[in-house]
Amino acid sequence: MTDLQLNEDEYQLFCEVPDDGCAAGNGSLRSRIGWSRPRYGRARQGLLDKHLVIRGVGRGGTLRRAFAPSQSDPSSKTVSIPAPVTESSLYKPLLQTLGAEWSDYRGLSALAHEDTAFGGGRLTGGRWSRPDLVVVGFRRFELVPARFEVVTFEVKTVDNINVLAVYEALSHSRSATHSYTLFHVPDVLADTKRDEIGAVIAAASEHGIGVITFDDAADFETWDERQPAERLQSDPLRMNTFLQEQLSAEGQLNVASAIKSSNLDHG
Template identity: 35%
Template sequence: MTEDTDLSEGYVSIPTDEDDLSIFLNGLDSMPLGKAGNKSLREKLGWNEDHNRYWRAHGRALDQGKIEVGRGRGGSVQLVKIIEELDNGSEATNVLHQSAPLNPQREANLYEPARKVIDNSWAKAENYDEYVVSITATRGRAYTGGKWTRPDISILAIKAYPYLPHRYFEIVTFEVKPKDQTTVEGVFEALSHQQFATRSYAIFHVPDLNQNEVFLDKFPDGQRILATARKHGIGVILATDIEDWETWDEILSAEKTIPDPEQANRFIATGFGSDIHDKIIKWHK
């Protein structure tokens, strides 16, 4: 919506920041593949004489997770929705060419039962003041740059300590691996989340692991999983029954890290819906 200014000659419509954001995004959307150099886009929008106007709209689009910045002389930008469309197409092609194990367990089928356990038990054990748990696997690659950097499940949480002056905000991510994928790749996927998360976990669904069996003896990659996770501060959870908290064994706790604030903000902007955004803003007030 524009603001009307009363001048002697009549009313002049002054674009608001929201108007400029829409103009910016529509202009970028009209470019091939939704991508343009900053100079080219600025010229297309007719903002060559008002660089501040361009950078204000650019900053709002970036903060809201609408664009990704790129390289090139003077820098470039691309619409996130275009990146996601291209990425989804390439991944679908890759899936067709992969050899799948016999009767594989679908990872996506584990997300909702794991989310419920994290929401109803794991997060409560952390004693957060406020928290939300969401499946973020399907939110696209926009905030980072590839499928490894999409957490399957994520927590946003806030907690105050009685004798400390500030409340602490946490982003905890979980990579869920099905029974036929108990390999170190799950740890590396969780590791890629550390650029925007305060803690990252790999959850391995191991229904064939009996109570008296040792993880390292049962799985060929077990030693490498634990060594790599310990080296990089990644937490490891073994879940015999993905739906039952009582069967979850946190054999390694994740170390807390300090993520890059820009990456963390972009992850929240693109990985969660507007209802959760509103809730987080209220937490910070």
């Protein structure tokens, strides 16, 4: 976690200041965000104290982003303050990491890793029964036979960290061996979001749901498994139906071929 920490208002204001070096008026910034003068003043002062913005001249005063530490002092560490992202924009880099480093670390030979959030006309089986992402494969061990795994994931952005995500994951966990919530938590907001993440972990631990936080979806070194997911005893028929309804034709073929050629196929 970076030493630089912002509260939510400081983060929101910083993201409103142009990232191209241009200045923006305090009046227009406050109007866009819709804050009172005292609230805006506290956030502005917080950014000034952290040397992230610089005051400028102009009617009502202006703000512009300060140079990154590495530009003024090559020996200092560059601090990344990412712009807000949409949940759907996280799916692709998350899938790439899940299918590569995450699977390797878990000892999972992934057969399919797919975005199932936008299933079009596919059957869902009810509210929240469709996860955002799914990874299917064989988990291998040194002294224990390989086990088939269906791992589902519920993805949330930093502004949607709450226990509701746990219950969404719990809903589709009935068709999985493991279910996780994946929360995007930029490093600069780690302290601000500590209590919210703590509440989620407490709820998840009661239901066997895993909790993972990450700063960069594409960088596994920023991922932190805060709560391991317990192995669930889902009905095989229900799992099979789930995969038929949610996986692509190619994904289903990869899974079926692997099972047919493995010692898990006794038919």
